Amino acid sequence: MAIDIPERSIVLDTETTGFKTSEGHRLVEIGCLELHNLIPTGKEFHVYINPERDMPDGAFKVHGLSIEFLSDKPLFEQVAEDFLKFCGDDVLVIHNAPFDMSFLNFELQKIGRKRMQQTTVNGGIIDTLTVARQRYPTGPNSLDALCRRFNIDNSNRTLHGALLDSELLAEVYMELMGGRQTSFMGATGNHMSANGGLTGGAMVAAKQAQRPKKLASLLTADELSAHKKFIDDEIGQQALWHKLADK
Numbered sequence: 001m002a003i004d005i006p007e008r009s010i011v012l013d014t015e016t017t018g019f020k021t022s023e024g025h026r027l028v029e030i031g032c033l034e035l036h037n038l039i040p041t042g043k044e045f046h047v048y049i050n051p052e053r054d055m056p057d058g059a060f061k062v063h064g065l066s067i068e069f070l071s072d073k074p075l076f077e078q079v080a081e082d083f084l085k086f087c088g089d090d091v092l093v094i095h096n097a098p099f100d101m102s103f104l105n106f107e108l109q110k111i112g113r114k115r116m117q118q119t120t121v122n123g124g125i126i127d128t129l130t131v132a133r134q135r136y137p138t139g140p141n142s143l144d145a146l147c148r149r150f151n152i153d154n155s156n157r158t159l160h161g162a163l164l165d166s167e168l169l170a171e172v173y174m175e176l177m178g179g180r181q182t183s184f185m186g187a188t189g190n191h192m193s194a195n196g197g198l199t200g201g202a203m204v205a206a207k208q209a210q211r212p213k214k215l216a217s218l219l220t221a222d223e224l225s226a227h228k229k230f231i232d233d234e235i236g237q238q239a240l241w242h243k244l245a246d247k
Helices: 057-063 076-087 097-110 128-135 143-149 162-176 180-185 202-208 221-234 240-244
Strands: 008-016 027-036 039-048 091-094 125-127
Touching (some): 027 097, 027 162, 039 076, 091 097, 125 128
Parallel strands (some): 008 091
Antiparallel strands (some): 027 039
């Protein structure tokens, strides 16, 4: 099965007070970062949220967020608009997406907002846990395990944190989509096959992803003139350099 690689995507992670909204648990942190053709743009959305309830010891041991710390943080209703605006209608990349989406949609419904898109592999949401299980059916496929598999440094992850986990997941996602070379070639219009290889004309995509404005040359006018003279004298007009010089 091929998975579309979106031009813009949002890598997302959350932290909560527990595992189930049906047991009264709430969001306490959202971390997102923007990717363009699998490359982080530097744009991020990160917020801590007052859950309006206590923090169970088990959850505190996972993320280290206490009620004392969260007590002066905004309510979800106060950050919802900025969060939705940051995500837009673009693809979300989440590890174990049903968990995060259940909390996000619970909070959205609680304030009378529309639910976000449902979890899919090839549509509005890419669940990297599902992708990893398809590629590595014997596992393990936790975020930490995938970081080890792809030699991604997660030594700073002593506690779970939504933004840090999003940054690690962005690197894992890049590897799952075919590796770092994919982003260098440009990903628009390409796909990842079930075995992790690219299909769909990567070289065409590379042209689409070219720099909009050519970088200024670091060579002096004399150096350029000397180089052109060498090409003309030693190779002639058939030199490939002549074809590329003005591009």
